[in-house]
Amino acid sequence: QVQLVESGGGLAPAGGSLRLxxxxxxxxxxxxxxxxxxxxxxxxxxxxxxxxxxxDSTTKTADSxxxxxxxxxxxxxxxxILQMNNLKPEDTAVYYCAAxxxxxxxxxxxxxxxxxxxxxxxxxx
Numbered sequence: 001q002v003q004l005v006e007s008g009g010g011l012a013p014a015g016g017s018l019r020l021x022x023x024x025x026x027x028x029x030x031x032x033x034x035x036x037x038x039x040x041x042x043x044x045x046x047x048x049x050x051x052x053x054x055x056d057s058t059t060k061t062a063d064s065x066x067x068x069x070x071x072x073x074x075x076x077x078x079x080x081i082l083q084m085n086n087l088k089p090e091d092t093a094v095y096y097c098a099a100x101x102x103x104x105x106x107x108x109x110x111x112x113x114x115x116x117x118x119x120x121x122x123x124x125x
Contacts, residue, residue, distance in 0.1 A: 002027040002114050006097045009119030012087050018121060020082040021074075022097030027114065030054070033105040034080045035112060036071065038093035038121075045096070049082060050105035060105055065091070087123040094118040 008020040022034065035050035049071035052058040059071050070083045080097065098112035106112070 002099075004097050004099060004114050004116035006095065006116040006119040009095060009121045011122045011124065014087060014089055014123055014125050016087050016123070017083070017085045018087065020084065020095055020097075020119060020121075022080045022082075022116060023078060024099060024114070027099065029078050029080075029099065030073075031103055032099040032101060032114075033103055034071075034073075034097065034099045035105060035107075036080075036082045036095055036097055037109060038091075038095045039118075040090075040093040043093075045109055047107040047109075048095070050107065051080060052105055053103035056103065058105070060107065062107075084121070087121075089123045089125045091121060092123050093121060095121050 003025045031053045033053045036048040039045040049061045051071045068086045096118045097116040099114045100112045
């Protein structure tokens with residue numbers, strides 16, 4: 001059974017940093033494309049960043065976080081990291097890790113097959 005587990009959320013001041021991690025068990029994580037989405041209270045889930053699978057490190061970052069957030073795979077490739085710098089109050093949301101049984105990333109929530117339970121990120125002003 002495939003499981004995704006996120007960790008690293010919490011409370012940070014505006015301008016601060018947080019590092020989210022996503023690990024998978026039971027699946028071919030190194031092959032799958034992986035993305036981070038977020039959902040603020042009362043809003044729809046939105047794309048944040050994604051990274052291709054296999055040996056391709058191509059990434060995509062949403063305009064709203066470009067230059068502040070970076071997605072990468074850890075050297076063992078079983079973990080995907082979302083490094084969040086210069087956080088803003090509008091980054092407050094539940095952040096979800098998702099993986100799809102394809103090596104190419106997508107910005108659509110409908111293209112992802114597996115989801116984590118989410119981790120809360122709160123940025124204080």
